[in-house]
Amino acid sequence: MDFDSINSAIAEWTALLGDSGITLAESGELGASTIGARRSTPAALHPWNQEQVAKILETAQRWKVPVYPVSTGNNWGYGSANPVEDGCVVLDLSQLNQISDFDPEMGVVTVQPGVTQGALREFLDQQEGDYLVPVTGAGPNCSLLGNALERGYGITPITDHFAAVTKIEAILPDGSLYRTPLSELGGKEIDGLFKWGLGPYVDGLFSQGNFGVVVNMTLALAPAPETVTAFFFSTKDDARLEALVPTVREVLRTLGGSVVAINLLNSQRMLSMMIPFPEEKAVDGVLPADEAENIAHRHGVPAWSGVGAIYASKEVARAARRTLRRLLGPVTDRLIFINQRKVEMARSVARVLPGSLATRIQGMADTLSGALQIMNGAPNDVALALAYWRSGALPVPGQAKNPARDGCGLIWFAPLVPIRGTDARRYTEMIGRICPQYGVNPLITLTTINDRCFDSTVPLLFDRNDPDATAKANECYRALYRAGQEEGFLPYRLNVNAMDILNTSGTTYSRLSSHFKAAIDPNHILSPGRYVPSNNARSEA
Structure with missing residues (x-):
């Protein structure tokens, strides 16, 4: 780390942003993370417009001096606001929070990095x-x-959230502004209505x-339907x-457009939403399989x-409900x-x-x-609330x-799994x-991201105050990755501690x-190091 260069850059950034626009990391650390990542960061910058972002990059x-942009820093389970590498200045974009170009007829809207799910919901109201907000x-933050x-993805009609992106504007590392060809040719409106633009699809690089x-970023929003009816099903x-998994695939193919996504949750994942963690029943932080089964039975969890x-x-x-009864009935015990x-x-x-009894029904409601x-x-x-299952009490109402602030230990392992019963x-x-070998309870959710593939979110929950538990949880992630690589179940995104999976692979992808x-x-x-192999260009320069 070249401290003279960092100090010179910080002096320029302070002149640009003012004292309130920069936070110095006197202790050498800045930011908390649920995954236990600890990065040395010289400072955090807080611009409030894109012109300042461009000048920040010119100075960098x-x-x-490397910089690492974050939108709100609330990237729970993947690193929060922590860079991949030490020595990066955090570029906090949360003050760029404008919503613009909303077209109520076409259903498109443009948002800046600091626009949250809750802010867009309030704006639309x-x-x-x-x-619908792509939640x-x-x-909401x-x-x-x-x-x-x-x-990322959700269970609202546009399941794949990047699929909803129609247009991007970005500041390139030299401070210049990237816009898509249609916008540069004068077609700003039509550019926001058509994802693929003209020429090579450069937006995907971002x-x-x-x-x-x-x-x-311009997003296409899903219109609110006349009715939204949730359905819940289970098998003991x-x-x-x-048999259930291919039936889920058949539901999506038969009812595509009205049923867009389905979650499957195992019994321990359901218990994590219903009861406090039964610490007294755990052995080294893990519920034994027979004990987990007994607790599930007592609480009526299938x-x-x-x-x-x-x-x-x-x-x-009404027709969809009949179809769901016909398809799911033979492979489930309950459908409501x-x-x-x-x-x-x-x-x-x-x-x-x-x-x-009243308390239980009210909680369920x-x-x-x-x-x-x-x-x-x-x-x-x-x-x-899942993030708090192993870490104690929730924040006050x-x-x-x-x-991250509240000390929760959470790492997401999120591999892709074919929608086949055997897989x-x-x-x-x-x-x-x-x-269980690493002190982690096997909580499993399988979420359909199309009619061919699940993304499975497995929360590796641990006591972040315990360095050994933190180390074991990160080892668990690596063990799951290695096993998944052998079995064909690879992650769709990585946390900041796992970017070397791509960065040291030596593949044609990494070279390109x-x-x-x-x-x-x-x-x-x-x-540096984020999804694209890093190098030592800065130290050689």
């Missing part, structure tokens, strides 16, 4: 925009732009890449998994639970349909019931209401959940075999992406 190039379970660039700082018999939603008119929704009216009925019943809100494109932090079985057995990087960013000052 002049002094060859104020504009009477009858559209995730990460909570997380960036839409950051999630889309990471190729997804899971380090070729520029995206400052504006784990042996039915091989081997596998499923959830999805019907987005349709009333007539189509829930809408907001039924949730309110449950709350009314709870008010006249005694004691613990609150959970269902939260799930329905997400399905209706309204973000909330109900799902975020009214305080936003922040797993699902091989995969779940792999997770169940490896996780390195050539692109050298052409666009020869000094490797922008997000």
Whole structure:
């Protein structure tokens, strides 16, 4: 680390942003992370417009000081605001939070990096925009732009969030502005309506890449349907998994357009949403399989639970419910349909019931209401409670959940799994075999991202205050990756501690992406090591 260069760059950035626009990391560390990553970062910069971002990058190039942009820094389970490498200055884009160019007729909107799921929901409500926000379970304070660039997904109608991106504007590492060809030719409006533009699809370089700082992103929004009906199904018999999985595929193919995504959750994943972690039953932090089965039985939790939603008119929704009964009936023990009216009925019943029964029904109604809100494109932090399962009490009511701030230990292992019964079985057995060896409970969700492929999110939950537990959780990730590589189950995104999986692979991909990087960013000052192989260009310069 060249301290003279860093000090010179910081002096220029301070002149640009003012004292309030820069945070010095006197201790050598800046930012907390649920994965236990600890990076040495000289400073954090807080620009409030894209012109300042361009000048920041010009200064970074002049002094060859690496910078690492983050949208809101709430990238739970993947590194939060931590760079991949030490010595990077964090570029905090959360103050770039403008929403613009909303077209209520076409359903497109442009957002900056600091626009959160909650902010877009509030904006659409104020504009009477009858559209769904592309929500995730990460909570209302997380960036839409950051999630889309990471190729995040949800269960609302546009499942693949990068697929909803129609146009990108980015500041390149030399400070120049990248715009798509259609916009540069004068077609700004039509550019926002057509994803692929004209010529090579360069926008894709900015997804899971380090070729520029995206400052504006245009999104296509899904229109709110006439009805949204959640459906829940379950099977008590784990042996039915091989039959259930292809049936899920058949549901998506038969009801495509009205049923867009389905989640399958194993019993331990369901328990994590229902009860505090039973520490007294655990052995070295892990619930033994027979104990987990007994607890699940006592709480009425089946081997596998499923959830999805019907987005349709009333007539189509009625037909979809009949189809779901026909397809899922033979492979499930239970199938129910829930809408907001039924949730309110449950709350009314709870008010006249005694004691613990009333509390249980009210809690169930609150959970269902939260799930329905997400399905209706309204973000909330109900799902975020998972991060706290091993770390203790949730924040006090009214305080936003922040797993990094609150000491939660969470690493996401998120591999892709073919929607085949035999593959699902091989995969779940792999997770169940490896996780307990590292003190991690095997909590499994299988989420359809199309009718061919699941993404499975496995939360590696651990005690972040325990260095040994933190080390074992990171070792667990590596063990899962190695086993998945042998079995054909590879992750769709990586955390900041795992970028070397791509960076040291020596593949044609790594050589080609390195050539692109050298052409666009020869000094490797922008997000070094992020998805694209790093090098020692800065130290040699």
